[in-house]
Amino acid sequence: MARQTKTKGPPFVLIATAFAGVLVLVAGVLIGVAFRNSGHGVAGGPLGAAIGGKFNLVDQNGKPFTDANLKGKWNLVFFGYTHCPDVCPTALNDLSLAVDQLGDKKKDVGIVFISVDPDRDTAAVLKSYVESFGGPIEGLTGSAQEVAQAAKDYRVYYAKHPTAGGGYDMDHSALIYIMDPQGRFTATFTPEDTSDTMAARLKKLVG
Amino acid sequence: MRLTMFALGAAMSFFSTVALAQGGDVQITHPWARATPGGAQTGAAYVTIESPSGDKLTSVSTPAAKKAEIHSMTMKNGVMEMRRVQELDLPAGKPVTLKPGGYHIMLMQLAKPLAAGESFPLTLNFAKAGMKQVTVTVEKVGAMGPESGSGGGMNMPGMKMHQ
Numbered sequence: 001m002a003r004q005t006k007t008k009g010p011p012f013v014l015i016a017t018a019f020a021g022v023l024v025l026v027a028g029v030l031i032g033v034a035f036r037n038s039g040h041g042v043a044g045g046p047l048g049a050a051i052g053g054k055f056n057l058v059d060q061n062g063k064p065f066t067d068a069n070l071k072g073k074w075n076l077v078f079f080g081y082t083h084c085p086d087v088c089p090t091a092l093n094d095l096s097l098a099v100d101q102l103g104d105k106k107k108d109v110g111i112v113f114i115s116v117d118p119d120r121d122t123a124a125v126l127k128s129y130v131e132s133f134g135g136p137i138e139g140l141t142g143s144a145q146e147v148a149q150a151a152k153d154y155r156v157y158y159a160k161h162p163t164a165g166g167g168y169d170m171d172h173s174a175l176i177y178i179m180d181p182q183g184r185f186t187a188t189f190t191p192e193d194t195s196d197t198m199a200a201r202l203k204k205l206v207g
Numbered sequence: 208m209r210l211t212m213f214a215l216g217a218a219m220s221f222f223s224t225v226a227l228a229q230g231g232d233v234q235i236t237h238p239w240a241r242a243t244p245g246g247a248q249t250g251a252a253y254v255t256i257e258s259p260s261g262d263k264l265t266s267v268s269t270p271a272a273k274k275a276e277i278h279s280m281t282m283k284n285g286v287m288e289m290r291r292v293q294e295l296d297l298p299a300g301k302p303v304t305l306k307p308g309g310y311h312i313m314l315m316q317l318a319k320p321l322a323a324g325e326s327f328p329l330t331l332n333f334a335k336a337g338m339k340q341v342t343v344t345v346e347k348v349g350a351m352g353p354e355s356g357s358g359g360g361m362n363m364p365g366m367k368m369h370q
Contacts, residue, residue: 082244085251085314086280087287089244090307093349128245132348157286164291165274167315174287190285192308 053153096135
């Protein structure tokens with residue numbers, strides 16, 4: 001846009017403006033990264049408000065599950081799909097093992113697995129899937145629009161990637177969002193975190 | 208006596224598996240898979256392959272699944288992407304380990320769910336070494352390595368997913 005402006009102003013003004021813009025962007029990214037990697041949480045902060053929001057889905061028993069159901073306990077929210085053979089079972093297993101290490105605080109933490117593949121992941125499919133991990137997992141699905149809304153709330157990217165033979169895989173963001181008992185975003189885990197690392201951080205947060 | 212026979216039998220079956228896997232120019236070790244969660248129609252199998260003179264893994268097949276493919280798993284800006292790999296390069300003398308969070312053999316349209324403790328045959332085709340068959344042992348759901356008993360393996364470097 002600056003290029004199209006035919007002003008007589010000295011070029012350094014344009015350069016300075018562009019430079020300032022870049023600085024703002026870089027600062028934004030750095031702040032984002034700092035918060036993302038921080039174990040201290042940003043509940044109530046600007047990013048805390050930016051992740052999470054209203055959604056209307058159904059759980060593995062076909063019962064409605066909305067953002068209101070997140071309140072009252074800590075929740076570890078993860079988006080994935082049951083046809084995912086690697087990262088999703090790893091994450092759900094690690095999360096289940098981590099929660100299991102919390103002793104009497106176990107009941108204060110839930111795991112929420114939201115399918116980004118509602119075409120294949122019906123409530124019935126999710127039921128036997130989440131029960132295989134032994135953790136307190138809610139498996140959520142819904143219509144394509146409902147899932148898209150939830151993903152948008154959590155800044156989750158997902159897309160179908162067609163495979164040979166007519167099938168498809170899902171590309172999807174694989175961060176795990178730690179939501180506090182008020183339903184506010186607090187911090188993230190990555191799928192690379194081990195269950196021990198997760199448990200140690202959860203103990204600090206929940207304890 | 209009975210114990211001796213059992214040990215002998217176990218030893219023989221062990222050696223026959225090793226012999227099978229080492230035939231030709233590649234060594235295939237630790238073939239394992241994860242038990243699939245209920246309702247899952249896909250699974251993943253992992254092996255470690257070493258080729259002393261360099262080779263390529265070109266295709267895989269198993270009666271356990273209608274389709275088996277070599278897949279890579281990468282994280283780009285927090286987004287997980289799984290992609291089919293046409294051939295997996297095996298540099299000379301460098302073991303290549305397929306593991307959770309990295310390369311895996313994707314098993315699609317499973318004949319039946321993979322249950323911990325069971326095993327199934329897996330055929331690997333190499334550009335130079337030809338066809339090899341191994342027996343894949345199914346570990347627990349979410350297992351990170353080829354030996355069950357994840358509780359005892361806390362300090363194993365292989366437990367962590369890197370890359």
